[in-house]
Amino acid sequence: MSEEQQVGLPVVVVGAGPVGLAAAVHLLDQGLEPLVLEAGAQAGAHVREWHHVRLFSRWAEVVDPAAEKLLAATGWTHPDPDAYPTGQEWAQRYLQPLAEVLGDRVRFGARVVGVARRGRDRVVDAGRESEPLTVHVQTTGGEERILARAVLDASGTWASPNPLGGDGLPAVGERTAAGRIAYQVPDLVDPDVRARYAGKRIAVAGSGHSALTALVALVELAGAEPGTHVEWLLRRGRVGDTFGGGDADQLPARGALGKRAAAAVEAGHVTTVTGFRTVAVEQAVDGVVLESLDGRRLAPVDEVVVLTGFRPDLSWLSEVRLDLDPTLQAARALAPLIDPNVHSCGTVYPHGVTELAQPEPGVFLVGMKSYGRAPTFLAMTGYEQVRSVAAALAGNREAAERVELVLPDTGVCGGAGLFDDPDPTAEAGQGGCCGPAEPVAVTVGQGPAGIDR
Template sequence: MSDLPVVVVGAGPVGLAAAAHLLERGIEVVVCEAGSVAGASVREWHGVRLFSPWSEIVDPVAEKLLAPTGWQRPDAGSYPTGGEWARHYLQPLADELGDRVRYGARVIGVARRGRDRIVDAGRDTEPLTVHIETAAGEVRIPARGLIDASGTWSTPNPLGADGLRAIGERAAEHIAYRIPDLADPAVRARYAGTRIAVAGSGHSALTALVAFAELAEDEPGTHVDWLLRRGQVGDTFGGGAADQLPARGALGVRAAAAVEAGHITTVTGFRTTAVERVGERLVLESLDGRRLDPVDEVVVLTGFRPDLSWLSELRLDLDPTLQAARELAPLIDPNVHSCGTVYPHGARELAQPEPGVFLVGMKAYGRAPTFLALTGYEQVRSVAAALAGDREAAERVELVLPETGVCGGAGVFDAPADAGGCCVATTA
C-alpha cells in the first residue's frame, strides 16, 4: 500500500499542516475539502480576532514549504482575524500544495476495502476506501491512511440543555448558531432594535455580548438576555488584566463592562427545554419552568461536537464522555480540569484501532473545549512520522507550549467556541 496516498480530511490549519509534514517525508497526500476555498470554516468567523499571535499559528514545516514562493510571515506579534489567517496563510499554503487539495470534495464515508467494521481479516493489509461526494458525482480513493482534520465547526451544539434540540427548536426561525457578523449591514439590521437571547458562557458568547452591547449604544431598543446554565456568573469573565494572554483578558474585561452598562440582563441557571413561537417572537422555557419574556432573536453559542457519522465503518476507540481520542481524554476533560496543561501529544495518543487512521485537531478533542493550533501542529508532525515508519520521531516531543496564565471558566482555542475547561489554548 506504500504507493497509495494518505487522505487528509479538511483544508484548515491542522489539515494543511498535516499535508506539509507528509510531503516532507515523501508521502503523497490528497486533501479533501468540502468548501470551495482553504480554511472554509475559519472564514466563517472571519471578523473574530484570535488570542494567538502570528508567531503561534504558523506550522514550521508549512512555512518551509512556502519559503520558495517568497511568502513571509506577517508581524509575529500581531493578532490576526480568522479572515486574515485564511487569506494570508491558509490559502497560500493550499495553493502551494496545488492539485493535492480538492475543493468541493465532501467525505461521506470511509471503510476498509471490501470489509465492513465487523470483519477482522485484512484490516492491516487492505487499503482504506474513501468515499467522496463532488459536484460531478461520487468518487472513491484508495488510501494507505486517513488523517481526519475536519474539526467540529460544522456541528454546533443545540440550545437544548440535555445536548439535544429543545422542543420547538428545530422548527423555530430566528435562531443562529454562530457569532453574528454585525459589520454586515444586512445582519446588523436583523438585530438592531431587537431583544436577543444569547446562550453560552465561553469566549464566543463573550464576543457576542460585547458586539451586541456596542450595537445597543447606536440602536435604541437593542437588549440582550444572557442565558447561563450555571447557577452564577462566577469566573466566566476570566482573569482580566492578570491573564498572560492579553487579548483574552481584555475580552473578559470588555464583556464584564458590557453587562454593567445595562444593555444585558443576566439569567443564571437557565437550562432551555422548549422554544415556543408567540406571534413573530420566541419564548424560551427553562427546565425549572421559568419562561423568558418574548425575544426576537436567539444566538446559541454552546460549543461544538464531532461528526462521527461518516466514520461508522471504521474501528474507533473514543472516550464515552467526550467522544475524544481515549488516551487524550483524561488530559482535557472539563469535568476534571478547572485549569492545567494539555501536554503535547502525538500518534501514540491519537492512534485508533483501525490501522493508519488518526483523528487530529479539534476532532481529536471531541466535545472538549480547549485547543491550541500549536498542539495540532505537533499532533500532525508525530502522526506523519508514524505513517512514515519513523517510530522514534513519532514518540519524540518537539513542542514547548506557552504558559497561558489565569484560568477562566470557559475554554479557549484557536477558533471560536464555548464551554468550560482548561486554560491552555488561545483565541477569540
C-alpha cells in the same frame, strides 16, 4: 495488497483548514504523499464563515513552522508575528497561499462521506491489516473511491454546533423557530445582519469565548442602537470564572476579551440569567419565549444566538474501529488530559500519535475533532499533533514520540464549572487542574476570539 504496494498510496487528509494543510506539509517533509480532500470551494472554508472574528492568538502562534518554511521558499512574507488576525486574514494571507503551494495535492468540492477498510465492514477481522483504507468521496461529478494507506480526519467540528437544548438535543420548538436562531457570532458590520439585531431583544446562550465575543459586539451595538438589550443565558448556577483569568491569562488577548465582556455586562445592556437550561422554544406574536428546565420563562425575545460549543460528526466513520471516550467523544487516551469537568487552565499535556492512535490502523482524528466536545483547542496543538502523526507514518518513531509543546495558561483554576457545583477545594489551590494532582501517565516527552482552530 502488500505493504510495499500500500506505501505507494496517498495519505488522505480530510479538510483543508489550518490543521489539515499543516498535516499535508508534514507528510511531505516525511517523504509521504498527501491528498487533501476539502468539501468547500477554497482553503479554510470553515474559517471564512467566521471571517469577521479576531483570534486571540497572534500570527506567531497560528502559522505552522513547517508550513512557514515551505511558504518562505515562494517569497511569502510572514505577517507581523505580534498582530492578531481575523478569520478572513488567516484564510487569505496564510491558508490560501499554503493550499496554492500544495497545488494538486489539495482537491476542493470533494466531500468525504465514508471511510472503510477495503472489502471489510467494521465487524470483519480477517485480512484487515493487509488491506488499504477506502475513502468514499462525493463530488459534483459523482461518487469516487480513493485507496489510502492512512486517513487523517482534520474536518473539525464547526459544521456541528451544539443545540440550544440543555440536554444536548434540540429544545422543543427549536427547529420550528430556526428563522430566529443563529449558531455563530453575528457579523454586525454586515448591514443586513446589523439590521436583524439593532433595537431588538436578543438571548445569547453560552459561556465560552464565542459567547463573550458576541456579548461585547452586541453591547457595542446597544450603545449605538437604542432598544437593543441582551439576555445572557448561563446553564451554570453562577457567573463564577466565566470571564476567564484576565491579566493572569498567558494569551493577553484572551484575557482582555474576558475583561471586555465583564465590562459589557456591567454597562447595563445585559441581563444575566443563571441556571437556565432551555427545554422549549415557544412562538409568540412578538418573538419567541424560552422556557427553562425549572419552569422559568423569559419575556419574548426577537432573536436567539446559540453559542454552546461544538461536537464531532462521526457518522461517516461508522465502518472503522474507533476507541473514543464515552463522555467527550475524544480519543480515549487524550480525553483525561482535556476534560472540561477537570481542566480550565488551558494547559494540556503534550500529546501526539500515541494518544491519537485508534484501533483501526492508519486512522487518526486530529485537530479540533480530536478534542471531541472539549473546548479551548489551540491551533498550535493541532500542528504538533500532525507533525507527530506524520513522523509515525513514515516510521520515524523517535521523532513521533518527541512531542514538545507548552500551551499558554488561562490563569483560571479549578475545573470548568460546567455544572452548578464546582470543587470547593479548587479555590484553595488544592484541586482542579492547577493544584497538586495524581500523576498522569503520558508516553511522550512530555476560534473566533474563542475559535482558535
